[in-house]
Amino acid sequence: KAGVTQTPRYLIKTRGQQVTLSCSPISGHRSVSWYQQTPGQGLQFLFEYFSETQRNKGNFPGRFSGRQFSNSRSEMNVSTLELGDSALYLCASSLEGGRFEKLFFGSGTQLSVL
């Protein structure tokens, strides 16, 4: 079974631009979550999608948004990029997002904002 796939692997943008990251969950997984990892803040929850609906949201500004498609693939978008958005963005999937399910993570998209 293929794991969680994230594209692109690396991305360089400039301030003010916008970016879209893509995530394909493990086949059969319907819950997709996004996390941001930075050296100073560690791993922080962005949002979770299940059945094309946002089910949970972390404490990030509205510039961060996402969506999920009917095939469970998910995208996240960051508009008006700031230098502080430079981070590793990780996508994780699980079957249904049940309380005792473990999350499977992709390798991440490394975003650098110049």
Next chain:
Amino acid sequence: DQQVKQNSPSLSVQEGRISILNCDYTNSMFDYFLWYKKYPAEGPTFLISISSIKDKNEDGRFTVFLNKSAKHLSLHIVPSQPGDSAVYFCAARGSGAAGNKLTFGGGTRVLVKP
């Protein structure tokens, strides 16, 4: 406010000896805890988990202990191997929320010396 803390940013241990990683939490609503291992440029990989109804869970070389009254959990790796050198994150999930929202600690970098 960091709800999950890993107070030791790094740990160095000799091959064959025990590695003990600690994690403290403040939110009494957390009822499921997970440990993840992360190599550079890769996503976190699930290691072991424990629910709040247990105080110990074991899987091969990995054992997690939970002390609810102290709001403390620890991961023991015995015996430690050079391939265990990585960053380890503890994570917690709350009982009140549906879905996959994990709160992560800041991580502990483990170096196993041959």
